[in-house]
Amino acid sequence: MLDTFEIVTASGIVLWSRTYVPVGAHVINSLIRDVFIEEHTLPQSEDSGSKPTYKKDGYTVKWTQAKDLGLVFVAVYQSLVHLTWIDKLLDNVRALFVGLYGEQLKTELSSVVNCDRFGSYFDRQMQELEGQSDSSAPGIKITTPDSSIDNDSAEESGPAAGLQKPPQRALFDTSADSTPVQTPDTSRPTTPASRILAGKARPAGARMSRRDRKKASGSPAPASSGDEASAKRKGKSAKKNRTWGELGAEEEDGDMVLDYSQSDIRGGAAEVEQLEEIHQDTWGRKTTRGEFVLKDLDEEMDAIIQEQNAKKDTAAAAAATAAAGGIVGSSLGAIGGYFRNVVGGKTLTKEDLAKSLKAMEEHLLRKNVAREAAVRLCESVERDLVGMKTPSFTTIESTLRTSMEKALTRILTPTSSLDLLREISTINSSRSRPYVLSIVGVNGVGKSTNLSKIAFFLLQNHHRVLIAAADTFRSGAVEQLRVHVRNLQELSKREGGSVDLFEKGYGKDAANIAADAVVYAEKHHFNVVLIDTAGRRHNDQRLMSSLEKFGKLANPDKILMVGEALVGTDSVAQARNFNASFGAGRKLDGFIISKTDTVGDMVGTLVSMVHATGIPVVFLGTGQHYSDLRNLNVGVITRLLMS
Amino acid sequence: MAWYDEDSWLTQALSPKLSTIVITLAIAIFLPILLHSFLYRKAASATGLPTFLLVGPSGGGKTAFTTLTERGTVPTTHPSTTPLSIEALLPDPHVPASSHYRSPGDPAFERSRRFIILDTPGHGKLRNYATSTLADPGNVRGIIFVVDAAAIDEEAGLNEAAEYLHDVLLSLQKRYTNATTSKGPKEIPVLIAANKMDLFTALPASSVKTKLEKAISEVRNNRAKALRDAGAALSGGDEVDEEKEWLGEGGEGSFEFDEMREIGTAVDIVGGNVCQGKNSGDVAGWWSWIGEHL
Ligand SMILES: Nc1nc2c(ncn2[C@@H]2O[C@H](COP(=O)(O)OP(=O)(O)OP(=O)(O)O)[C@@H](O)[C@H]2O)c(=O)[nH]1
Ligand SMILES: [Mg+2]
Numbered sequence: 008m009l010d011t012f013e014i015v016t017a018s019g020i021v022l023w024s025r026t027y028v029p030v031g032a033h034v035i036n037s038l039i040r041d042v043f044i045e046e047h048t049l050p051q052s053e054d055s056g057s058k059p060t061y062k063k064d065g066y067t068v069k070w071t072q073a074k075d076l077g078l079v080f081v082a083v084y085q086s087l088v089h090l091t092w093i094d095k096l097l098d099n100v101r102a103l104f105v106g107l108y109g110e111q112l113k114t115e116l117s118s119v120v121n122c123d124r125f126g127s128y129f130d131r132q133m134q135e136l137e138g139q140s141d142s143s144a145p146g147i148k149i150t151t152p153d154s155s156i157d158n159d160s161a162e163e164s165g166p167a168a169g170l171q172k173p174p175q176r177a178l179f180d181t182s183a184d185s186t187p188v189q190t191p192d193t194s195r196p197t198t199p200a201s202r203i204l205a206g207k208a209r210p211a212g213a214r215m216s217r218r219d220r221k222k223a224s225g226s227p228a229p230a231s232s233g234d235e236a237s238a239k240r241k242g243k244s245a246k247k248n249r250t251w252g253e254l255g256a257e258e259e260d261g262d263m264v265l266d267y268s269q270s271d272i273r274g275g276a277a278e279v280e281q282l283e284e285i286h287q288d289t290w291g292r293k294t295t296r297g298e299f300v301l302k303d304l305d306e307e308m309d310a311i312i313q314e315q316n317a318k319k320d321t322a323a324a325a326a327a328t329a330a331a332g333g334i335v336g337s338s339l340g341a342i343g344g345y346f347r348n349v350v351g352g353k354t355l356t357k358e359d360l361a362k363s364l365k366a367m368e369e370h371l372l373r374k375n376v377a378r379e380a381a382v383r384l385c386e387s388v389e390r391d392l393v394g395m396k397t398p399s400f401t402t403i404e405s406t407l408r409t410s411m412e413k414a415l416t417r418i419l420t421p422t423s424s425l426d427l428l429r430e431i432s433t434i435n436s437s438r439s440r441p442y443v444l445s446i447v448g449v450n451g452v453g454k455s456t457n458l459s460k461i462a463f464f465l466l467q468n469h470h471r472v473l474i475a476a477a478d479t480f481r482s483g484a485v486e487q488l489r490v491h492v493r494n495l496q497e498l499s500k501r502e503g504g505s506v507d508l509f510e511k512g513y514g515k516d517a518a519n520i521a522a523d524a525v526v527y528a529e530k531h532h533f534n535v536v537l538i539d540t541a542g543r544r545h546n547d548q549r550l551m552s553s554l555e556k557f558g559k560l561a562n563p564d565k566i567l568m569v570g571e572a573l574v575g576t577d578s579v580a581q582a583r584n585f586n587a588s589f590g591a592g593r594k595l596d597g598f599i600i601s602k603t604d605t606v607g608d609m610v611g612t613l614v615s616m617v618h619a620t621g622i623p624v625v626f627l628g629t630g631q632h633y634s635d636l637r638n639l640n641v642g643v644i645t646r647l648l649m650s
Numbered sequence: 651m652a653w654y655d656e657d658s659w660l661t662q663a664l665s666p667k668l669s670t671i672v673i674t675l676a677i678a679i680f681l682p683i684l685l686h687s688f689l690y691r692k693a694a695s696a697t698g699l700p701t702f703l704l705v706g707p708s709g710g711g712k713t714a715f716t717t718l719t720e721r722g723t724v725p726t727t728h729p730s731t732t733p734l735s736i737e738a739l740l741p742d743p744h745v746p747a748s749s750h751y752r753s754p755g756d757p758a759f760e761r762s763r764r765f766i767i768l769d770t771p772g773h774g775k776l777r778n779y780a781t782s783t784l785a786d787p788g789n790v791r792g793i794i795f796v797v798d799a800a801a802i803d804e805e806a807g808l809n810e811a812a813e814y815l816h817d818v819l820l821s822l823q824k825r826y827t828n829a830t831t832s833k834g835p836k837e838i839p840v841l842i843a844a845n846k847m848d849l850f851t852a853l854p855a856s857s858v859k860t861k862l863e864k865a866i867s868e869v870r871n872n873r874a875k876a877l878r879d880a881g882a883a884l885s886g887g888d889e890v891d892e893e894k895e896w897l898g899e900g901g902e903g904s905f906e907f908d909e910m911r912e913i914g915t916a917v918d919i920v921g922g923n924v925c926q927g928k929n930s931g932d933v934a935g936w937w938s939w940i941g942e943h944l
Pocket of ligand 2 (some may be wrong): 019306712713714728730746769770771772
């Protein structure tokens with residue numbers, strides 16, 4: 008069973024929702040956080056058939072978007088049940104909602120969408136789709152009219168149903184203002200209420216169908232949409248017979264009215280409304296009225312869905328004709344397209360973007376972004392833009408640029424702030440064990456140098472730092488650190504703080520040395536331990552596997568990985584392998600990107616590493632001196648990348 | 651048919667015919683009108699109205715407050731991913747300070763009650779929407795920093811809020827100190843809206859204030875000690891004269907919100923709760939603050 012269905016705007020407001028079984032708000036909250044904001048889990052493209060899914064706390068969440076309106080349609084159900092019709096439901100509900108309320112949604116400076124009535128559309132969709140998946144249900148409906156009323160009718164269908172349905176609804180419907188129709192205490196026919204409903208529904212339906220027809224006649228691809236329409240109608244007529252069978256006389260009237268709504272007379276809406284009043288008086292039968300409203304809904308719903316589909320078809324067909332059409336057609340199309348490209352207001356399709364995206368990808372590659380990251384960034388921007396309208400007086404290129412800038416900023420900005428000094432003071436005040444930071448990375452990227460830079464920074468802030476030489480592998484590593492420590496000790500006379508080296512020579516197990524260093528530091532009142540580790544190729548299985556033991560024994564508060572700004576495509580694999588090497592439950596905490604002063608504006612490595620792992624860049628190494636360590640400045644990096 | 655023929659379109663277009671004159675007139679009259687409406691339709695509706703900017707950490711209740719002000723009810727909300735601006739009327743008992751002496755029927759009075767609320771996403775990765783507005787405030791009359799008074803009680807929540815508030819105040823200060831006119835730019839007051847007062851764990855407004863002041867002092871100290879950021883080093887600029895900016899005067903000792911008056915920013919703290927269970931709660935204090943600055 009479906010648990011919850013919500014329609015949420017990009018600004019976080021739930022426009023409409025239906026809850027069958029309450030699901031905590033945290034499920035959709037974390038969907039938005041993980042997928043839309045932090046992009047931990049990348050959804051597969053919508054073209055690949057089924058809708059993207061997200062799993063959380065035993066729930067499966069499926070969603071679809073209406074990009075230009077900034078809407079997300081979310082369906083939540085328990086992962087244990089397998090629902091095949093959710094995709095269809097999402098599609099239909101999106102088409103319906105966009106068709107019905109698209110204009111309201113475009114209102115500037117307002118977030119209000121008056122969609123109380125959407126509940127009945129939604130219920131019809133649910134019944135239809137659930138009915139299709141469960142073949143026994145329709146059979147029952149046909150044989151027993153009572154049950155058919157019970158299943159198909161809206162609230163005002165009659166006393167019997169009125170007693171059953173409304174309480175159920177009151178419980179389920181969570182939308183703040185429910186329509187008056189839904190009050191359960193109706194012992195007699197609720198005709199006035201239904202009149203309101205019908206009176207409103209009718210003109211809307213008439214308008215929709217008119218527009219729909221216009222669309223269909225103007226559409227360059229009538230064949231496909233026509234096919235769909237007729238198929239839909241066939242399905243509809245079967246149902247019509249079923250629901251209307253018991254009241255044959257009304258059926259004719261009903262059809263007459265419906266036909267009337269189809270006719271293309273101006274001001275038809277008003278007249279239809281009038282006609283409704285008369286019918287209302289003469290029939291006055293609640294069942295009839297209920298059924299009438301219902302049928303109206305079905306028609307209207309189909310019309311809207313068709314219209315939305317037709318829109319899509321038109322766009323596709325237009326693209327096709329532009330490609331294959333005659334000289335006149337194509338040149339006119341080209342001029343129009345060019346004009347809209349310059350002036351803006353063009354709805355972007357994959358084809359429009361393809362060329363600019365390719366150029367953007369090349370540009371990113373030139374900035375030393377790894378191919379994989381560049382491709383995925385471009386894909387995410389494409390997902391972001393397809394279906395959007397370009398703003399006035401902006402070209403596709405500049406729209407793409409803005410979108411890419413946004414994507415880069417979002418990726419590079421850390422989720423929470425990275426204040427090393429505060430972390431150290433928080434941890435030191437809460438326990439006697441010193442703050443432990445260790446540094447990993449491949450050979451020759453500058454691990455020891457950057458470790459010394461961090462030590463210098465901590466000395467400036469008067470910390471007592473112990474540096475542990477856990478690189479017991481490469482000859483000369485300990486000596487190198489000893490030189491650094493001697494320099495730092497010299498500097499600490501001026502800067503304050505104190506620093507010492509913990510070493511146990513070569514050949515011993517690094518993890519044990521690190522653990523010993525922490526114990527030693529605690530005994531001698533150092534408040535920070537910095538552990539240097541041996542450089543290792545990220546594809547060297549043997550050395551990488553020892554990192555897990557290291558993580559367990561030394562248990563660092565922070566593990567930073569040093570990556571070179573010069574490295575190209577390899578950066579993605581490096582970041583991934585190191586991130587995975589500490590076993591389950593332990594990850595890298597950040598990157599230090601070294602040698603950024605040598606690459607000019609080709610700072611793509613940052614993006615590659617962060618993109619591959621979702622782990623932020625903490626420091627940048629910008630030179631040879633101890634003071635050449637910098638915090639990340641997202642704005643500057645983005646500017647360099649886009650320049 | 652050559653262009654100089656009797657009935658070629660070029661000849662017709664230049665001949666003194668009625669149809670030509672009518673068409674030319676029509677183009678001359680309607681083109682500017684069309685252009686005008688095309689360009690200004692969107693811009694015209696939004697300009698001029700005073701704007702209040704909502705900032706604060708995620709989950710504080712910004713979007714909830716926005717909808718409460720707009721429609722009087724609070725729907726369910728989820729984390730925002732885009733900013734949202736809405737036009738609202740100051741709810742009833744509150745009166746804009748600028749029209750205290752106007753009577754309720756007066757159209758000028760009604761007009762003065764209109765304002766825009768600009769809600770921004772509070773998630774760490776999406777604060778650039780808020781910061782870009784802060785850098786160029788335009789019509790912003792005031793900034794409302796919505797914070798969850800229950801989350802303030804915990805270390806992480808307090809630090810996040812303090813850091814964000816520090817950055818907001820710092821950019822207001824930068825705007826003030828960088829101003830070229832001698833008078834200084836228009837003052838932008840800040841309201842710290844301590845939300846979720848209905849919760850059992852929520853701190854009262856006064857202790858929200860002291861806690862935030864303490865945490866901001868700490869942030870300020872740490873920022874002073876922290877590494878410089880990579881901006882100048884990477885863009886090849888000169889790092890030496892790039893001075894770090896402190897919040898408040900001197901940037902020493904403990905921070906107090908009163909220091910901000912120096913730079914034209916008054917900071918008020920008012921408690922409230924946007925919702926009470928499923929119902930709308932009590933935010934009269936915030937609305938009257940908006941009224942005072944309208
Ligand atoms: N108990 C209680 N809950 C509240 C109150 N105000 C808001 N909330 C809840 O807090 C949650 C977050 O509110 P939002 O308005 O979405 O938060 P936001 O500040 O817009 O968050 P972002 O958009 O992520 O920045 C929602 O579930 C609200 O229902 C309040 O006064 N009391
Ligand atoms: Mg929000």
